[in-house]
Amino acid sequence: MGLVSRLRARELGAFLRARRTLLTPDEVGLPVTGARRTPGLRREEIARLAGVSDGYYVRLEQGRAMHPSASVLGALAGALRLSQPEREHLFALAGESCPAPEPEELTEGSRRMLELLRPPTAAYVINRNSDVLAWNDTAGALFGHLVDGPRRPNNVRYVFTDPEAKRLFVDWPHIAADSVAHLRASSGHRPDDAELTELVTELHEVSPDFRRLWTARELRQKDDGRKELRHPRVGRLTLDYAVLAAPGAAGQRLVAYSADPDSDSHAALVRLWSKGN
Structure with a gap:
């Protein structure tokens, strides 16, 4: 992995971690179980919501996972409840093109x-x-x-x-x-x-x-x-x-x-x- 790729992966991990800490279990429909030492969701909770393995998500946050696919990025964006600008930023960090949002109302x-x-x-x-x-x-x-x-x-x-x-x-x-x-x-x-x-x-x-x-x-x-x-x-x-x-x-x-x-x-x-x- 080249220097630019390492920097992108590190920044992507930091972005995921920052967004994860802003969410609460109630916001994503998860039960609150046990005391939480740090704010936000646990890594395994985001992994479950996004449909990826715990280990893979940990590697993403640590900047050790290379080139996550567009489908994984989309699933993570949904799990983290990202806005469109945040979604585009996530895809950009991974070197992927972000799909344009589909219209929600009748065109x-x-x-x-x-x-x-x-x-x-x-x-x-x-x-x-x-x-x-x-x-x-x-x-x-x-x-x-x-x-x-x-x-x-x-x-x-x-x-x-x-x-x-x-x-x-x-x-x-x-x-x-x-x-x-x-x-x-x-x-x-x-x-x-x-x-x-x-x-x-x-x-x-x-x-x-x-x-x-x-x-x-x-x-x-x-x-x-x-x-x-x-x-x-x-x-x-x-x-x-x-x-x-x-x-x-x-x-x-x-x-x-x-x-x-x-x-x-x-x-x-x-x-x-x-x-x-």
Whole structure:
């Protein structure tokens, strides 16, 4: 390891140590056990939160670990609750490029895509974690969880925690497996995403089906397909869907549902849309 690399590694270790001492167990959801001689979290606690071994994290703080990967840096940034400037500093110390932050809210490009779709097409915009950021009237009438509930709707949470989902999706097991495989594929882009970690932890606790599917580690990304629905207001529908990446919005996708214009399913979509207008 050259002089510059040693200096970078030493400074990276000092930065990790300084940030670790600023956190408390309560802030990261850890129980407080035993007396603490020094402020902040213990090394093994950060290691556990970041998903690395205790020994490797100790070497990082001591400046003895060479070239931590971008995924490890991202996990450490998430465990330490770093701000974007702090995250960029951590990556710079390791000689890595820091990924640009993904938009947390609906972008203008996503909004325009949604508005361009003609009724009665049902459409919504989701992010990598399957949070639904926006939807049109038909989608709101088609999927009740979009308009009900006190917090931002999430499609994976809906599939595994709302009894209505099992009644709505004719092939619920396939929908459930697909939703987890999509979420697992997305998790590789942001392994340090605190909101994703919270969602996975929540669903692990309440759904044995989710636990089983998440542990299987299947990955799947679909651009189109077909779903069979059993809607309480309009009956059986067969809908084709397409998934499009939103321009200028990393991680945001528009999902649009439609049916053949001469089909009963299209007529059902028209009825759903007209009742909301």
